[in-house]
Amino acid sequence: MTTDRTPLAEAAAEARALVRRHAADLGDPVAFLGAQFDAGLAWVHFPEGRGGRGWSRSAQAEVDRVLSEAGAPDGYARNPIGHGMAAATILAWGDDAQRDRYLRPLWTGEEIWCQLFSEPGAGSDLAAVRTRAVRDGDTWVVDGHKIWTSMAHHARFAILLARTDPEQPKHQGLTYFVCDMRAAGVEVRPLRQITGEAEFNEVFLTGVRVPDTARLGAVGDGWRVARTTLGNERVAIGARPEPREGGMAGLTARLWRERPERRSHGLHRRLLHGWVRAEAARLAGERLRQLMELGAPGPEGSAGKLAFAVVNQELSGLAVDILGEDGLRFGDYTMTRPTELAFFGKDPTWDYLRSRANSIEGGTSEVLKNVIGEQVLGLPREPAVDRGIPWKDIPR
Ligand SMILES: Cc1cc2nc3c(=O)[nH]c(=O)nc-3n(C[C@H](O)[C@H](O)[C@H](O)COP(=O)(O)OP(=O)(O)OC[C@H]3O[C@@H](n4cnc5c(N)ncnc54)[C@H](O)[C@@H]3O)c2cc1C
Incomplete structure (x- = not known):
């Protein structure tokens, strides 16, 4: 690594070099992601040989930006649990044989x-x-x-x-x-x-x-x-850099522009309110990623996940309201078994329905409020009648 560049410039330069070397593999996710792993640009904060370089986490955003602009494949949607939860747990708790066996094919999506x-x-x-x-x-x-x-x-x-x-x-x-x-x-x-x-x-x-x-x-x-997994899960859901154009409010704002006949003072107020909350959630996510520079995700991750659920449900509900009757039509109810996990992006009504799960998956909003109350605000713990009792003696 040269020393005459800032770490972020170094990260961007390395990512551009990877794209140059593997331009022919851009359409082949396994080949490109494999090369990214071997170059230590998969999880830059992981150690060398494990898909990383021991760099600070902030360099990852720079790598991801360069790769996304170049049209490089993103393995997250096909393997969200692998990327968002299992990898960090294997790195933290696995032995060398387990890290060697699991991490690379997890990253490339060869193993979901x-x-x-x-x-x-x-x-x-x-x-x-x-x-x-x-x-x-x-x-x-x-x-x-x-x-x-x-x-x-x-x-x-x-x-x-x-x-x-x-x-x-x-x-x-x-x-x-x-x-x-x-x-x-x-x-x-x-x-x-x-x-x-x-x-x-x-x-x-x-x-x-x-x-x-x-x-x-x-x-x-x-x-x-498991706590390592759960901490990473909440961050994976609540503090991913926002992939949608215009952020969480982007789609709803577009519908607002396209449907002038549906505009009302009330809907406008809800749109502005939603946008402000989406910005606050985005900035809180940014802060959380910075905090994680200092170590593993803590209880603050629960706040990010809670905010994501509230704002995404609010804005997807508003999108359906802007669409009026069209928002109530849901074209295809055929059962499919998706191979990619998406939180949004199919159509506004699908987004609205899928967003109902946001306040359940990865810990319900009620439970996350308990975590924030107890571990961030220092409020008294919930009473637990089963603490210290052998599991077999707990009434079920
Ligand atoms: C889309 C989706 C994907 C999921 N994927 C996975 C997965 O891949 N793997 C996996 O293991 N799990 C998965 N889950 C499960 C998810 O983690 C659980 O649904 C969640 O933790 C809630 O557990 P539960 O459904 O048993 O509800 P319960 O725990 O029975 O909760 C029922 C209700 O009681 C409330 N409640 C419970 N305890 C308290 C409390 N102490 N204080 C206040 N309120 C409380 C809850 O908030 C909720 O409203 C997924 C869930 C969803 C919706």
Whole structure:
């Protein structure tokens, strides 16, 4: 690395050099993303050899800007759980063999990841998971029922939270694994959403054998490992640089310009109000990314995710109101199983319907308010009647 350039200029120069060297691969996501990983420009704050260079996170935005302007592929939409959650967890808790095995094909999208956390009785109260993993020599035998598993239908691997010691209090008897979704005993069934699509699934695990080499972190330490995943999930949802033209308010503002006959003082006031809130959320996201320079995402990530949900629901609702009757027509309700995860961008009515999930996925808005109250504002903790009691003795 030369020293006569600022780190951001260095990052931009390296990204331009990557584009020059791999111009022929721009239309081939696996080839280009592989080259990006090998150049250390995938996650620039990761160590060398792991898709990064040990640079500060702020250089990533510069790399992404140059690559996006050059029309380079973006692997996030095809593998959001891999990119947004699994990679940081593997880096933080995996051993070298696991990092070598998983990170590169995750980045290139050759291997898609999903998240086997939520269960019918364990969503907000995630530490209540009942899926059992029982040790059998060098493997673990896993039985359980997971739900709301986005992208499980085309995932190769899953991050899995399972109970390994029911004698321990609920947060202590958990262990974190990587589960091969092609293993015998994994059954994926689609769950249809309000949009008609089945983006998520329920997953039944019956006698699934997971090698101990696929364990992330120590036995019984799964809750700490899961917290790394959850912190990154909230940032991945709430503080991604805004990909839409005009930001979160962009589409709604365009509809406002295109439909002068629908304008009213009330709708105008809502548009300006929404735009101000979208700007505040964007700037808060920017600040959060800067804070993350100092370390792993903290409870502030919950505020970013909460703000994203509120503003996106507000603005997508306003878009439907601007469209009037047209906003109530939803052309195609055929069940599809998408291979990319999108929060918006298909049509305004789809955006409105999909945005209902924003206040549930990655932690509900109510739960995030609890996190902010307790961990940011220092308010008293919610009472917990099951603290310190062995999990097996907690009434269910
Ligand atoms: C689109 C989508 C994709 C998802 N993808 C995945 C995935 O890939 N993998 C995965 O593991 N999970 C996934 N989830 C699940 C998601 O994490 C859970 O739905 C969420 O954590 C809420 O859990 P729950 O559905 O069990 O609701 P519950 O926890 O039963 O909550 C029900 C209601 O009670 C409220 N509530 C619960 N506890 C409290 C409290 N302490 N204080 C105040 N209010 C409370 C909640 O806010 C909510 O309104 C996805 C969900 C959605 C909508």
